[in-house]
Amino acid sequence: MKAENPLPRVAVVLVRASHPGNIGAAARAMKTMGLADLVLVAPRHFPHPDADALAAGAGDVLDRARVVASLAEALADRTLAVGFSARGRDLSHPAREWRSLAPETVAAAAAGPVALVFGNETSGLSNDELLACQRHATIPASAEYPSLNLAAAVQVACYELALAAGAFRVPDRPPRTRATGADLEALHARLQQLLVASGFLDLREPGRLDERMRRLAARLDLETEEVAILHGMLDSLGRRK
Amino acid sequence: MKAENPLPRVAVVLVRASHPGNIGAAARAMKTMGLADLVLVAPRHFPHPDADALAAGAGDVLDRARVVASLAEALADRTLAVGFSARGRDLSHPAREWRSLAPETVAAAAAGPVALVFGNETSGLSNDELLACQRHATIPASAEYPSLNLAAAVQVACYELALAAGAFRVPDRPPRTRATGADLEALHARLQQLLVASGFLDLREPGRLDERMRRLAARLDLETEEVAILHGMLDSLGRRK
Numbered sequence: 230m231k232a233e234n235p236l237p238r239v240a241v242v243l244v245r246a247s248h249p250g251n252i253g254a255a256a257r258a259m260k261t262m263g264l265a266d267l268v269l270v271a272p273r274h275f276p277h278p279d280a281d282a283l284a285a286g287a288g289d290v291l292d293r294a295r296v297v298a299s300l301a302e303a304l305a306d307r308t309l310a311v312g313f314s315a316r317g318r319d320l321s322h323p324a325r326e327w328r329s330l331a332p333e334t335v336a337a338a339a340a341g342p343v344a345l346v347f348g349n350e351t352s353g354l355s356n357d358e359l360l361a362c363q364r365h366a367t368i369p370a371s372a373e374y375p376s377l378n379l380a381a382a383v384q385v386a387c388y389e390l391a392l393a394a395g396a397f398r399v400p401d402r403p404p405r406t407r408a409t410g411a412d413l414e415a416l417h418a419r420l421q422q423l424l425v426a427s428g429f430l431d432l433r434e435p436g437r438l439d440e441r442m443r444r445l446a447a448r449l450d451l452e453t454e455e456v457a458i459l460h461g462m463l464d465s466l467g468r469r470k
Numbered sequence: 471m472k473a474e475n476p477l478p479r480v481a482v483v484l485v486r487a488s489h490p491g492n493i494g495a496a497a498r499a500m501k502t503m504g505l506a507d508l509v510l511v512a513p514r515h516f517p518h519p520d521a522d523a524l525a526a527g528a529g530d531v532l533d534r535a536r537v538v539a540s541l542a543e544a545l546a547d548r549t550l551a552v553g554f555s556a557r558g559r560d561l562s563h564p565a566r567e568w569r570s571l572a573p574e575t576v577a578a579a580a581a582g583p584v585a586l587v588f589g590n591e592t593s594g595l596s597n598d599e600l601l602a603c604q605r606h607a608t609i610p611a612s613a614e615y616p617s618l619n620l621a622a623a624v625q626v627a628c629y630e631l632a633l634a635a636g637a638f639r640v641p642d643r644p645p646r647t648r649a650t651g652a653d654l655e656a657l658h659a660r661l662q663q664l665l666v667a668s669g670f671l672d673l674r675e676p677g678r679l680d681e682r683m684r685r686l687a688a689r690l691d692l693e694t695e696e697v698a699i700l701h702g703m704l705d706s707l708g709r710r711k
Contacts, residue, residue, distance in 0.1 A: 258622055263612040286615050323646075328633065368629070369638035371504040374527050377625070381499055384622040385629050388609070392569065397610035405564075 235338035236396055240266040241383055242303045242310075244358060245349040249274045253283030253291060254380030255347075260287035262387035263396050267294040268303045268344070283380075300346070300358050308341030309334065312354050312362030313382060315375050324367040327386060331393035334364070338394075345386055350379050408451040416456055416463075417443065423467045476579035477637055481507040482624055483544045483551075485599060486590040490515045494524030494532060495621030496588075501528035503628035504637050508535040509544045509585070524621075541587070541599050549582030550575065553595050553603030554623060556616055565608040568627060572634035575605070579635075586627055591620050647694040654687060657697055657704075664708045 241259055246252050252275060256267055267290050269275055275296060284291050297303050304310050311334055314324065337343050346362055348354035359365055368385050370377060377385070391397060408416075420442065424430035430438060451459075482500055487493050493516060497508055508531050510516055516537060525532050538544050545551050552575055555565065578584050587603055589595035600606055609626050611618060618626070632638060649657075661683065665671035671679060692700075 254619060254622070257617075257619060260615045261611045261618050261622075263614075283619075285619070286617060369633060370502045371632075371638060373504075374501045376498075376527060377502050378495060378498060378524075378526070378621075380619075381495070381502075381622060381625040384618070384625055388626050391612075392610060397612060 233339070234263070234394065234396060235335055235343075236263040236391060236394055237265055238338045238342050239264055239334075239390065240268050240303075240307070240342065240344045241387070242268045242270060242300070242344045242346045243272065243379070243383075244270040244300055244303075244346060244354060246272045246275075246379065247350050248379075249277030249280040250283045251350060251379045252277075252294075253280035253285075253287075254378075255383040256280075256284045256290040256294070257287040258380050258384035259387055260290050261384075262391040264387050264390075265290055265293070267291070269294055269296045270300050270303050271298060272296065300361055304344055304346075304361060306342055307344045309337040309364065310344045310346055310362040311364040311366050312346045312348075312359045313366050313368065313386060314348065314354050314359060315367065315370075324365045327366040327368050327389055330364060330366050331389045334390060335394045345383075345390070347379060347382060347386075406453040408453050408456045412453060412456045413446060413451065416451075416459060417446070419460060419463050423463055426467070474580070475504070475635065475637060476576055476584075477504040477632060477635055478506055479579045479583050480505055480575075480631065481509050481544075481548070481583065481585045482628070483509045483511060483541070483585045483587045484513065484620070484624075485511040485541055485544075485587060485595060487513045487516075487620065488591050489620075490518030490521040491524045492591060492620040493518075493535075494521035494526075494528075495619075496624040497521075497525045497531040497535070498528040499621050499625035500628055501531050503625075503632040505628050505631075506531055506534065508532070510535055510537045511541050511544050512539060513537065541602055545585055545587075545602060547583055548585040550578040550605065551585040551587055551603040552605040552607050553587045553589075553600045554607050554609065554627060555589065555595050555600060556608065556611075565606045568607040568609050568630055571605060571607050572630045575631060576635045586624075586631070588620060588623060588627075649692040649694050649697045653694060653697045654692065657692075657700060658684065658687070660701060660704050664704055667708070 241255065241264060243252060243255060246269065249272070252269065252272060259265065259267060276291070280291055281288060311330065334343060346354065346358070348358060368377060368382060417439070421430060421439065425432060482496065482505060484493060484496060487510065490513070493510065493513060500506065500508060517532070521532055522529060552571065575584060587595065587599070589599060609618060609623060658680070662671065662680070666673060
């Protein structure tokens with residue numbers, strides 16, 4: 230019942246990017262998050278060796294990148310465009326935190342092509358460029374220094390989108406066989422027996438040692454195999470007495 | 471009742487970083503998310519002009535960076551160390567998705583100093599380095615190309631941490647005065663009146679026009695001022711008849 234992955238329908242549009250290295254780094258950021266459609270509006274330098282170098286293993290994204298002359302051209306076939314900008318600049322177009330907007334963007338991408346639009350490194354998106362987008366997103370950042378590098382902003386944006394789409398599942402942990410209550414009781418009993426024998430524990434004045442050790446053991450979430458190792462260690466230490 | 475901001479207690483530790491540009495870009499990524507404590511374990515080149523250039527406005531983070539010889543030294547005063555690595559390499563140390571681990575890391579940072587640990591660009595963290603960390607985090611990424619740039623990984627990690635800490639609130643939208651039901655009914659009535667007068671709407675055979683227009687208006691979430699503008703436009707168009 231899993232719907233088709235919508236990420237390939239999402240383009241990243243870089244408007245008037247100044248530094249070709251950032252274009253390459255943005256391509257890499259996209260590919261790590263499963264996006265592949267890069268559109269460059271009037272880039273200052275492209276293609277460029279710096280773009281190739283920073284793209285690393287995402288050269289294919291650069292090779293397929295489309296260069297267009299205007300933002301209107303980039304958005305002509307898009308059914309939703311999300312413009313990214315720093316906080317609250319444009320009063321007429323309220324920005325939303327990208328995390329809260331990402332699920333709606335994924336849903337739109339399931340219905341038609343979508344664009345994430347990023348402005349120039351120095352000036353960001355102009356007001357006109359923002360008004361060409363139907364949504365306006367902000368990546369929360371420090372008020373003291375909110376200036377994310379362009380490719381870093383693309384990385385965060387694509388990461389949020391991929392997580393909102395449930396695109397990548399972190400693989401299950403290797404199967405663990407958790408110890409049972411009986412395993413733990415046997416371990417406690419064996420430890421207590423050895424500590425009495427060694428003189429560390431006096432059962433007439435036990436204090437809170439048992440409580441402390443049980444609290445510690447509970448936190449460990451021991452596996453069956455680890456209980457066996459601990460038994461072996463205790464047996465060995467017991468023999469040394 | 472807001473607790474003290476824990477982000478300054480979180481160090482980013484880069485182990486054996488190869489490219490000074492990545493060190494600078496990582497410093498910038500940290501500062502945009504409110505982190506300031508950078509620790510470099512045996513960097514290949516530092517200080518370096520590339521680090522300064524990529525740090526942009528985060529030169530103060532670079533200036534205060536501490537260079538140490540070993541990971542053990544970097545972690546000596548830390549009460550929790552989270553090692554970042556690609557998916558599921560180390561079977562004995564199950565990785566968790568960083569988003570699910572970040573809140574626990576914020577809580578730990580409220581109690582004592584914490585480190586986020588990143589490995590070398592090419593080889594990542596070694597098994598020994600991972601075992602020196604008490605937690606192991608993974609940033610979900612495409613199976614086809616999971617290789618985030620080092621500074622991009624630092625950006626995503628710090629971003630998640632800042633959001634888990636609730637560090638930055640996107641400023642409230644500018645206050646909107648939403649139109650009331652009476653505003654909307656008056657607008658519908660005026661539109662209907664004009665469309666009847668113009669001949670577009672025949673009230674004996676209205677079809678579903680009213681329904682379509684109400685559905686559209688509902689989606690607009692109109693503001694009071696916008697209702698006034700639309701009334702003005704309708705009045706103007708009505709006069710032209």
